[in-house]
Amino acid sequence: MAAAVELTTQLKSAARGLGFALVGACPAVSPTGISRLGEWLQRGYAGEMAYLAARQQAYEHPRYVLEGVRSVLMLGLPYRTTEAQPPQPGQGRISRYAWGGDYHDVIHDKLKRLIAHLRELESAATARGVVDTAPLLEREFAQLAGLGWVGKHTLLINKPAGSYFFLAALLTDQELAYDEAFTADHCGTCRACLDACPTQAFPQPYVLDASRCISYLTIELRDEIPAELRAGIGNWLFGCDVCQDVCPWNQKREGRIAEADDVFDPVADTNPIDLIALFDLDDDAFRRRFRHSPLWRARRRGILRNAAIVLGNQQATAAVPALTRGLNDTEPLVRGACAWALEQIAQAASPQSAP
DSSP states (O other): OHHHHHHHHHHHHHHHHTTOOEEEEEEOOOOTTHHHHHHHHHTTTTTTOHHHHHTGGGGGOGGGTSTTOOEEEEEEEEOOOSOOOOOOTTEEEEOGGGSSSOHHHHHHHHHHHHHHHHHHHOTTOOEEEESSSSSOOHHHHHHHTTSOEEOTTSSEEBTTTBTOEEEEEEEESSOOOOOOOOOOOOOTTOOHHHHHOTTOOOSBTTBOOGGGOHHIIIIIOOSOOOHHHHHHHTTEEEOOOHHHHTOHHHHOOOSOSOOOOGGGSOOTTOSSEESGGGGGOOHHHHHHHHTTSGGGGGHHHHHHHHHHHHHHHHTOGGGHHHHHHHTTOSOHHHHHHHHHHHHHHHHHHSOOOOO
């Protein structure tokens, strides 16, 4: 056990040195929430994310991610940098995590260095680093590793850190000294996140209907955004921070953790972003601008679809020329969204009929 304690201490120190402000270890076991995942999928809350059901069995144990795994080192990397600026007409909001570089690239680089350090300590160690792409219930293991609790908005909350952090994991066949699981729930009677959701994506506390979530609608959904949910998109071009912005634990940050890496600072024109200019981007120009950004996941057609919805919500008359050009876009998804947006603008501009 002494060897496990020493290995864990050194590994945690190395992780913190790489910028992971939250670090905790837990055994590689079947997560207690696996049954809830099955229920959630059966209710259709995954929307069109069919890959979740396709690998449902793999979520049952970390061994499906790394054969022979004994331990999981859970890691949290803060990404909250500056404050969000309110968009003006013709501008849209991007979720904080996507203001800067692609977090996958940033975190995978850190994980590779952490694994290299582990192998310096234990040359025979087998390890794998993952960040939100492998079939691992990260929030379950983060709670088991003592990093916090899952809030009513279904995100992990850490008392000093809030919830603005990425979760990552290092799986290894080495035995570590495990932290005490976090069993408390500090949400209490608060309903701020549930009541503030613009699309009413929470059918009950601690349950998210992803098919109504703005992040899903603007990133994962490849089809048209349902008409009844478009107004709820508001100004959000990509992702959504509403449930986190209103959370008291994000307003009570006590400053006891490291600041976010400046790689997550907003790059030019992301806080907020000019929507009209997006319609000047062909596929090549879009690739050059967003290839190494989280926005790349939605691809050009998804981003322009979203931009048109936001401009329609804003009834932005200045966007009419760009939206009109969008009616001739090569992508049917973009053409349909532009037609809807122009209709919203025209309705707002027309005289109201007499009662």
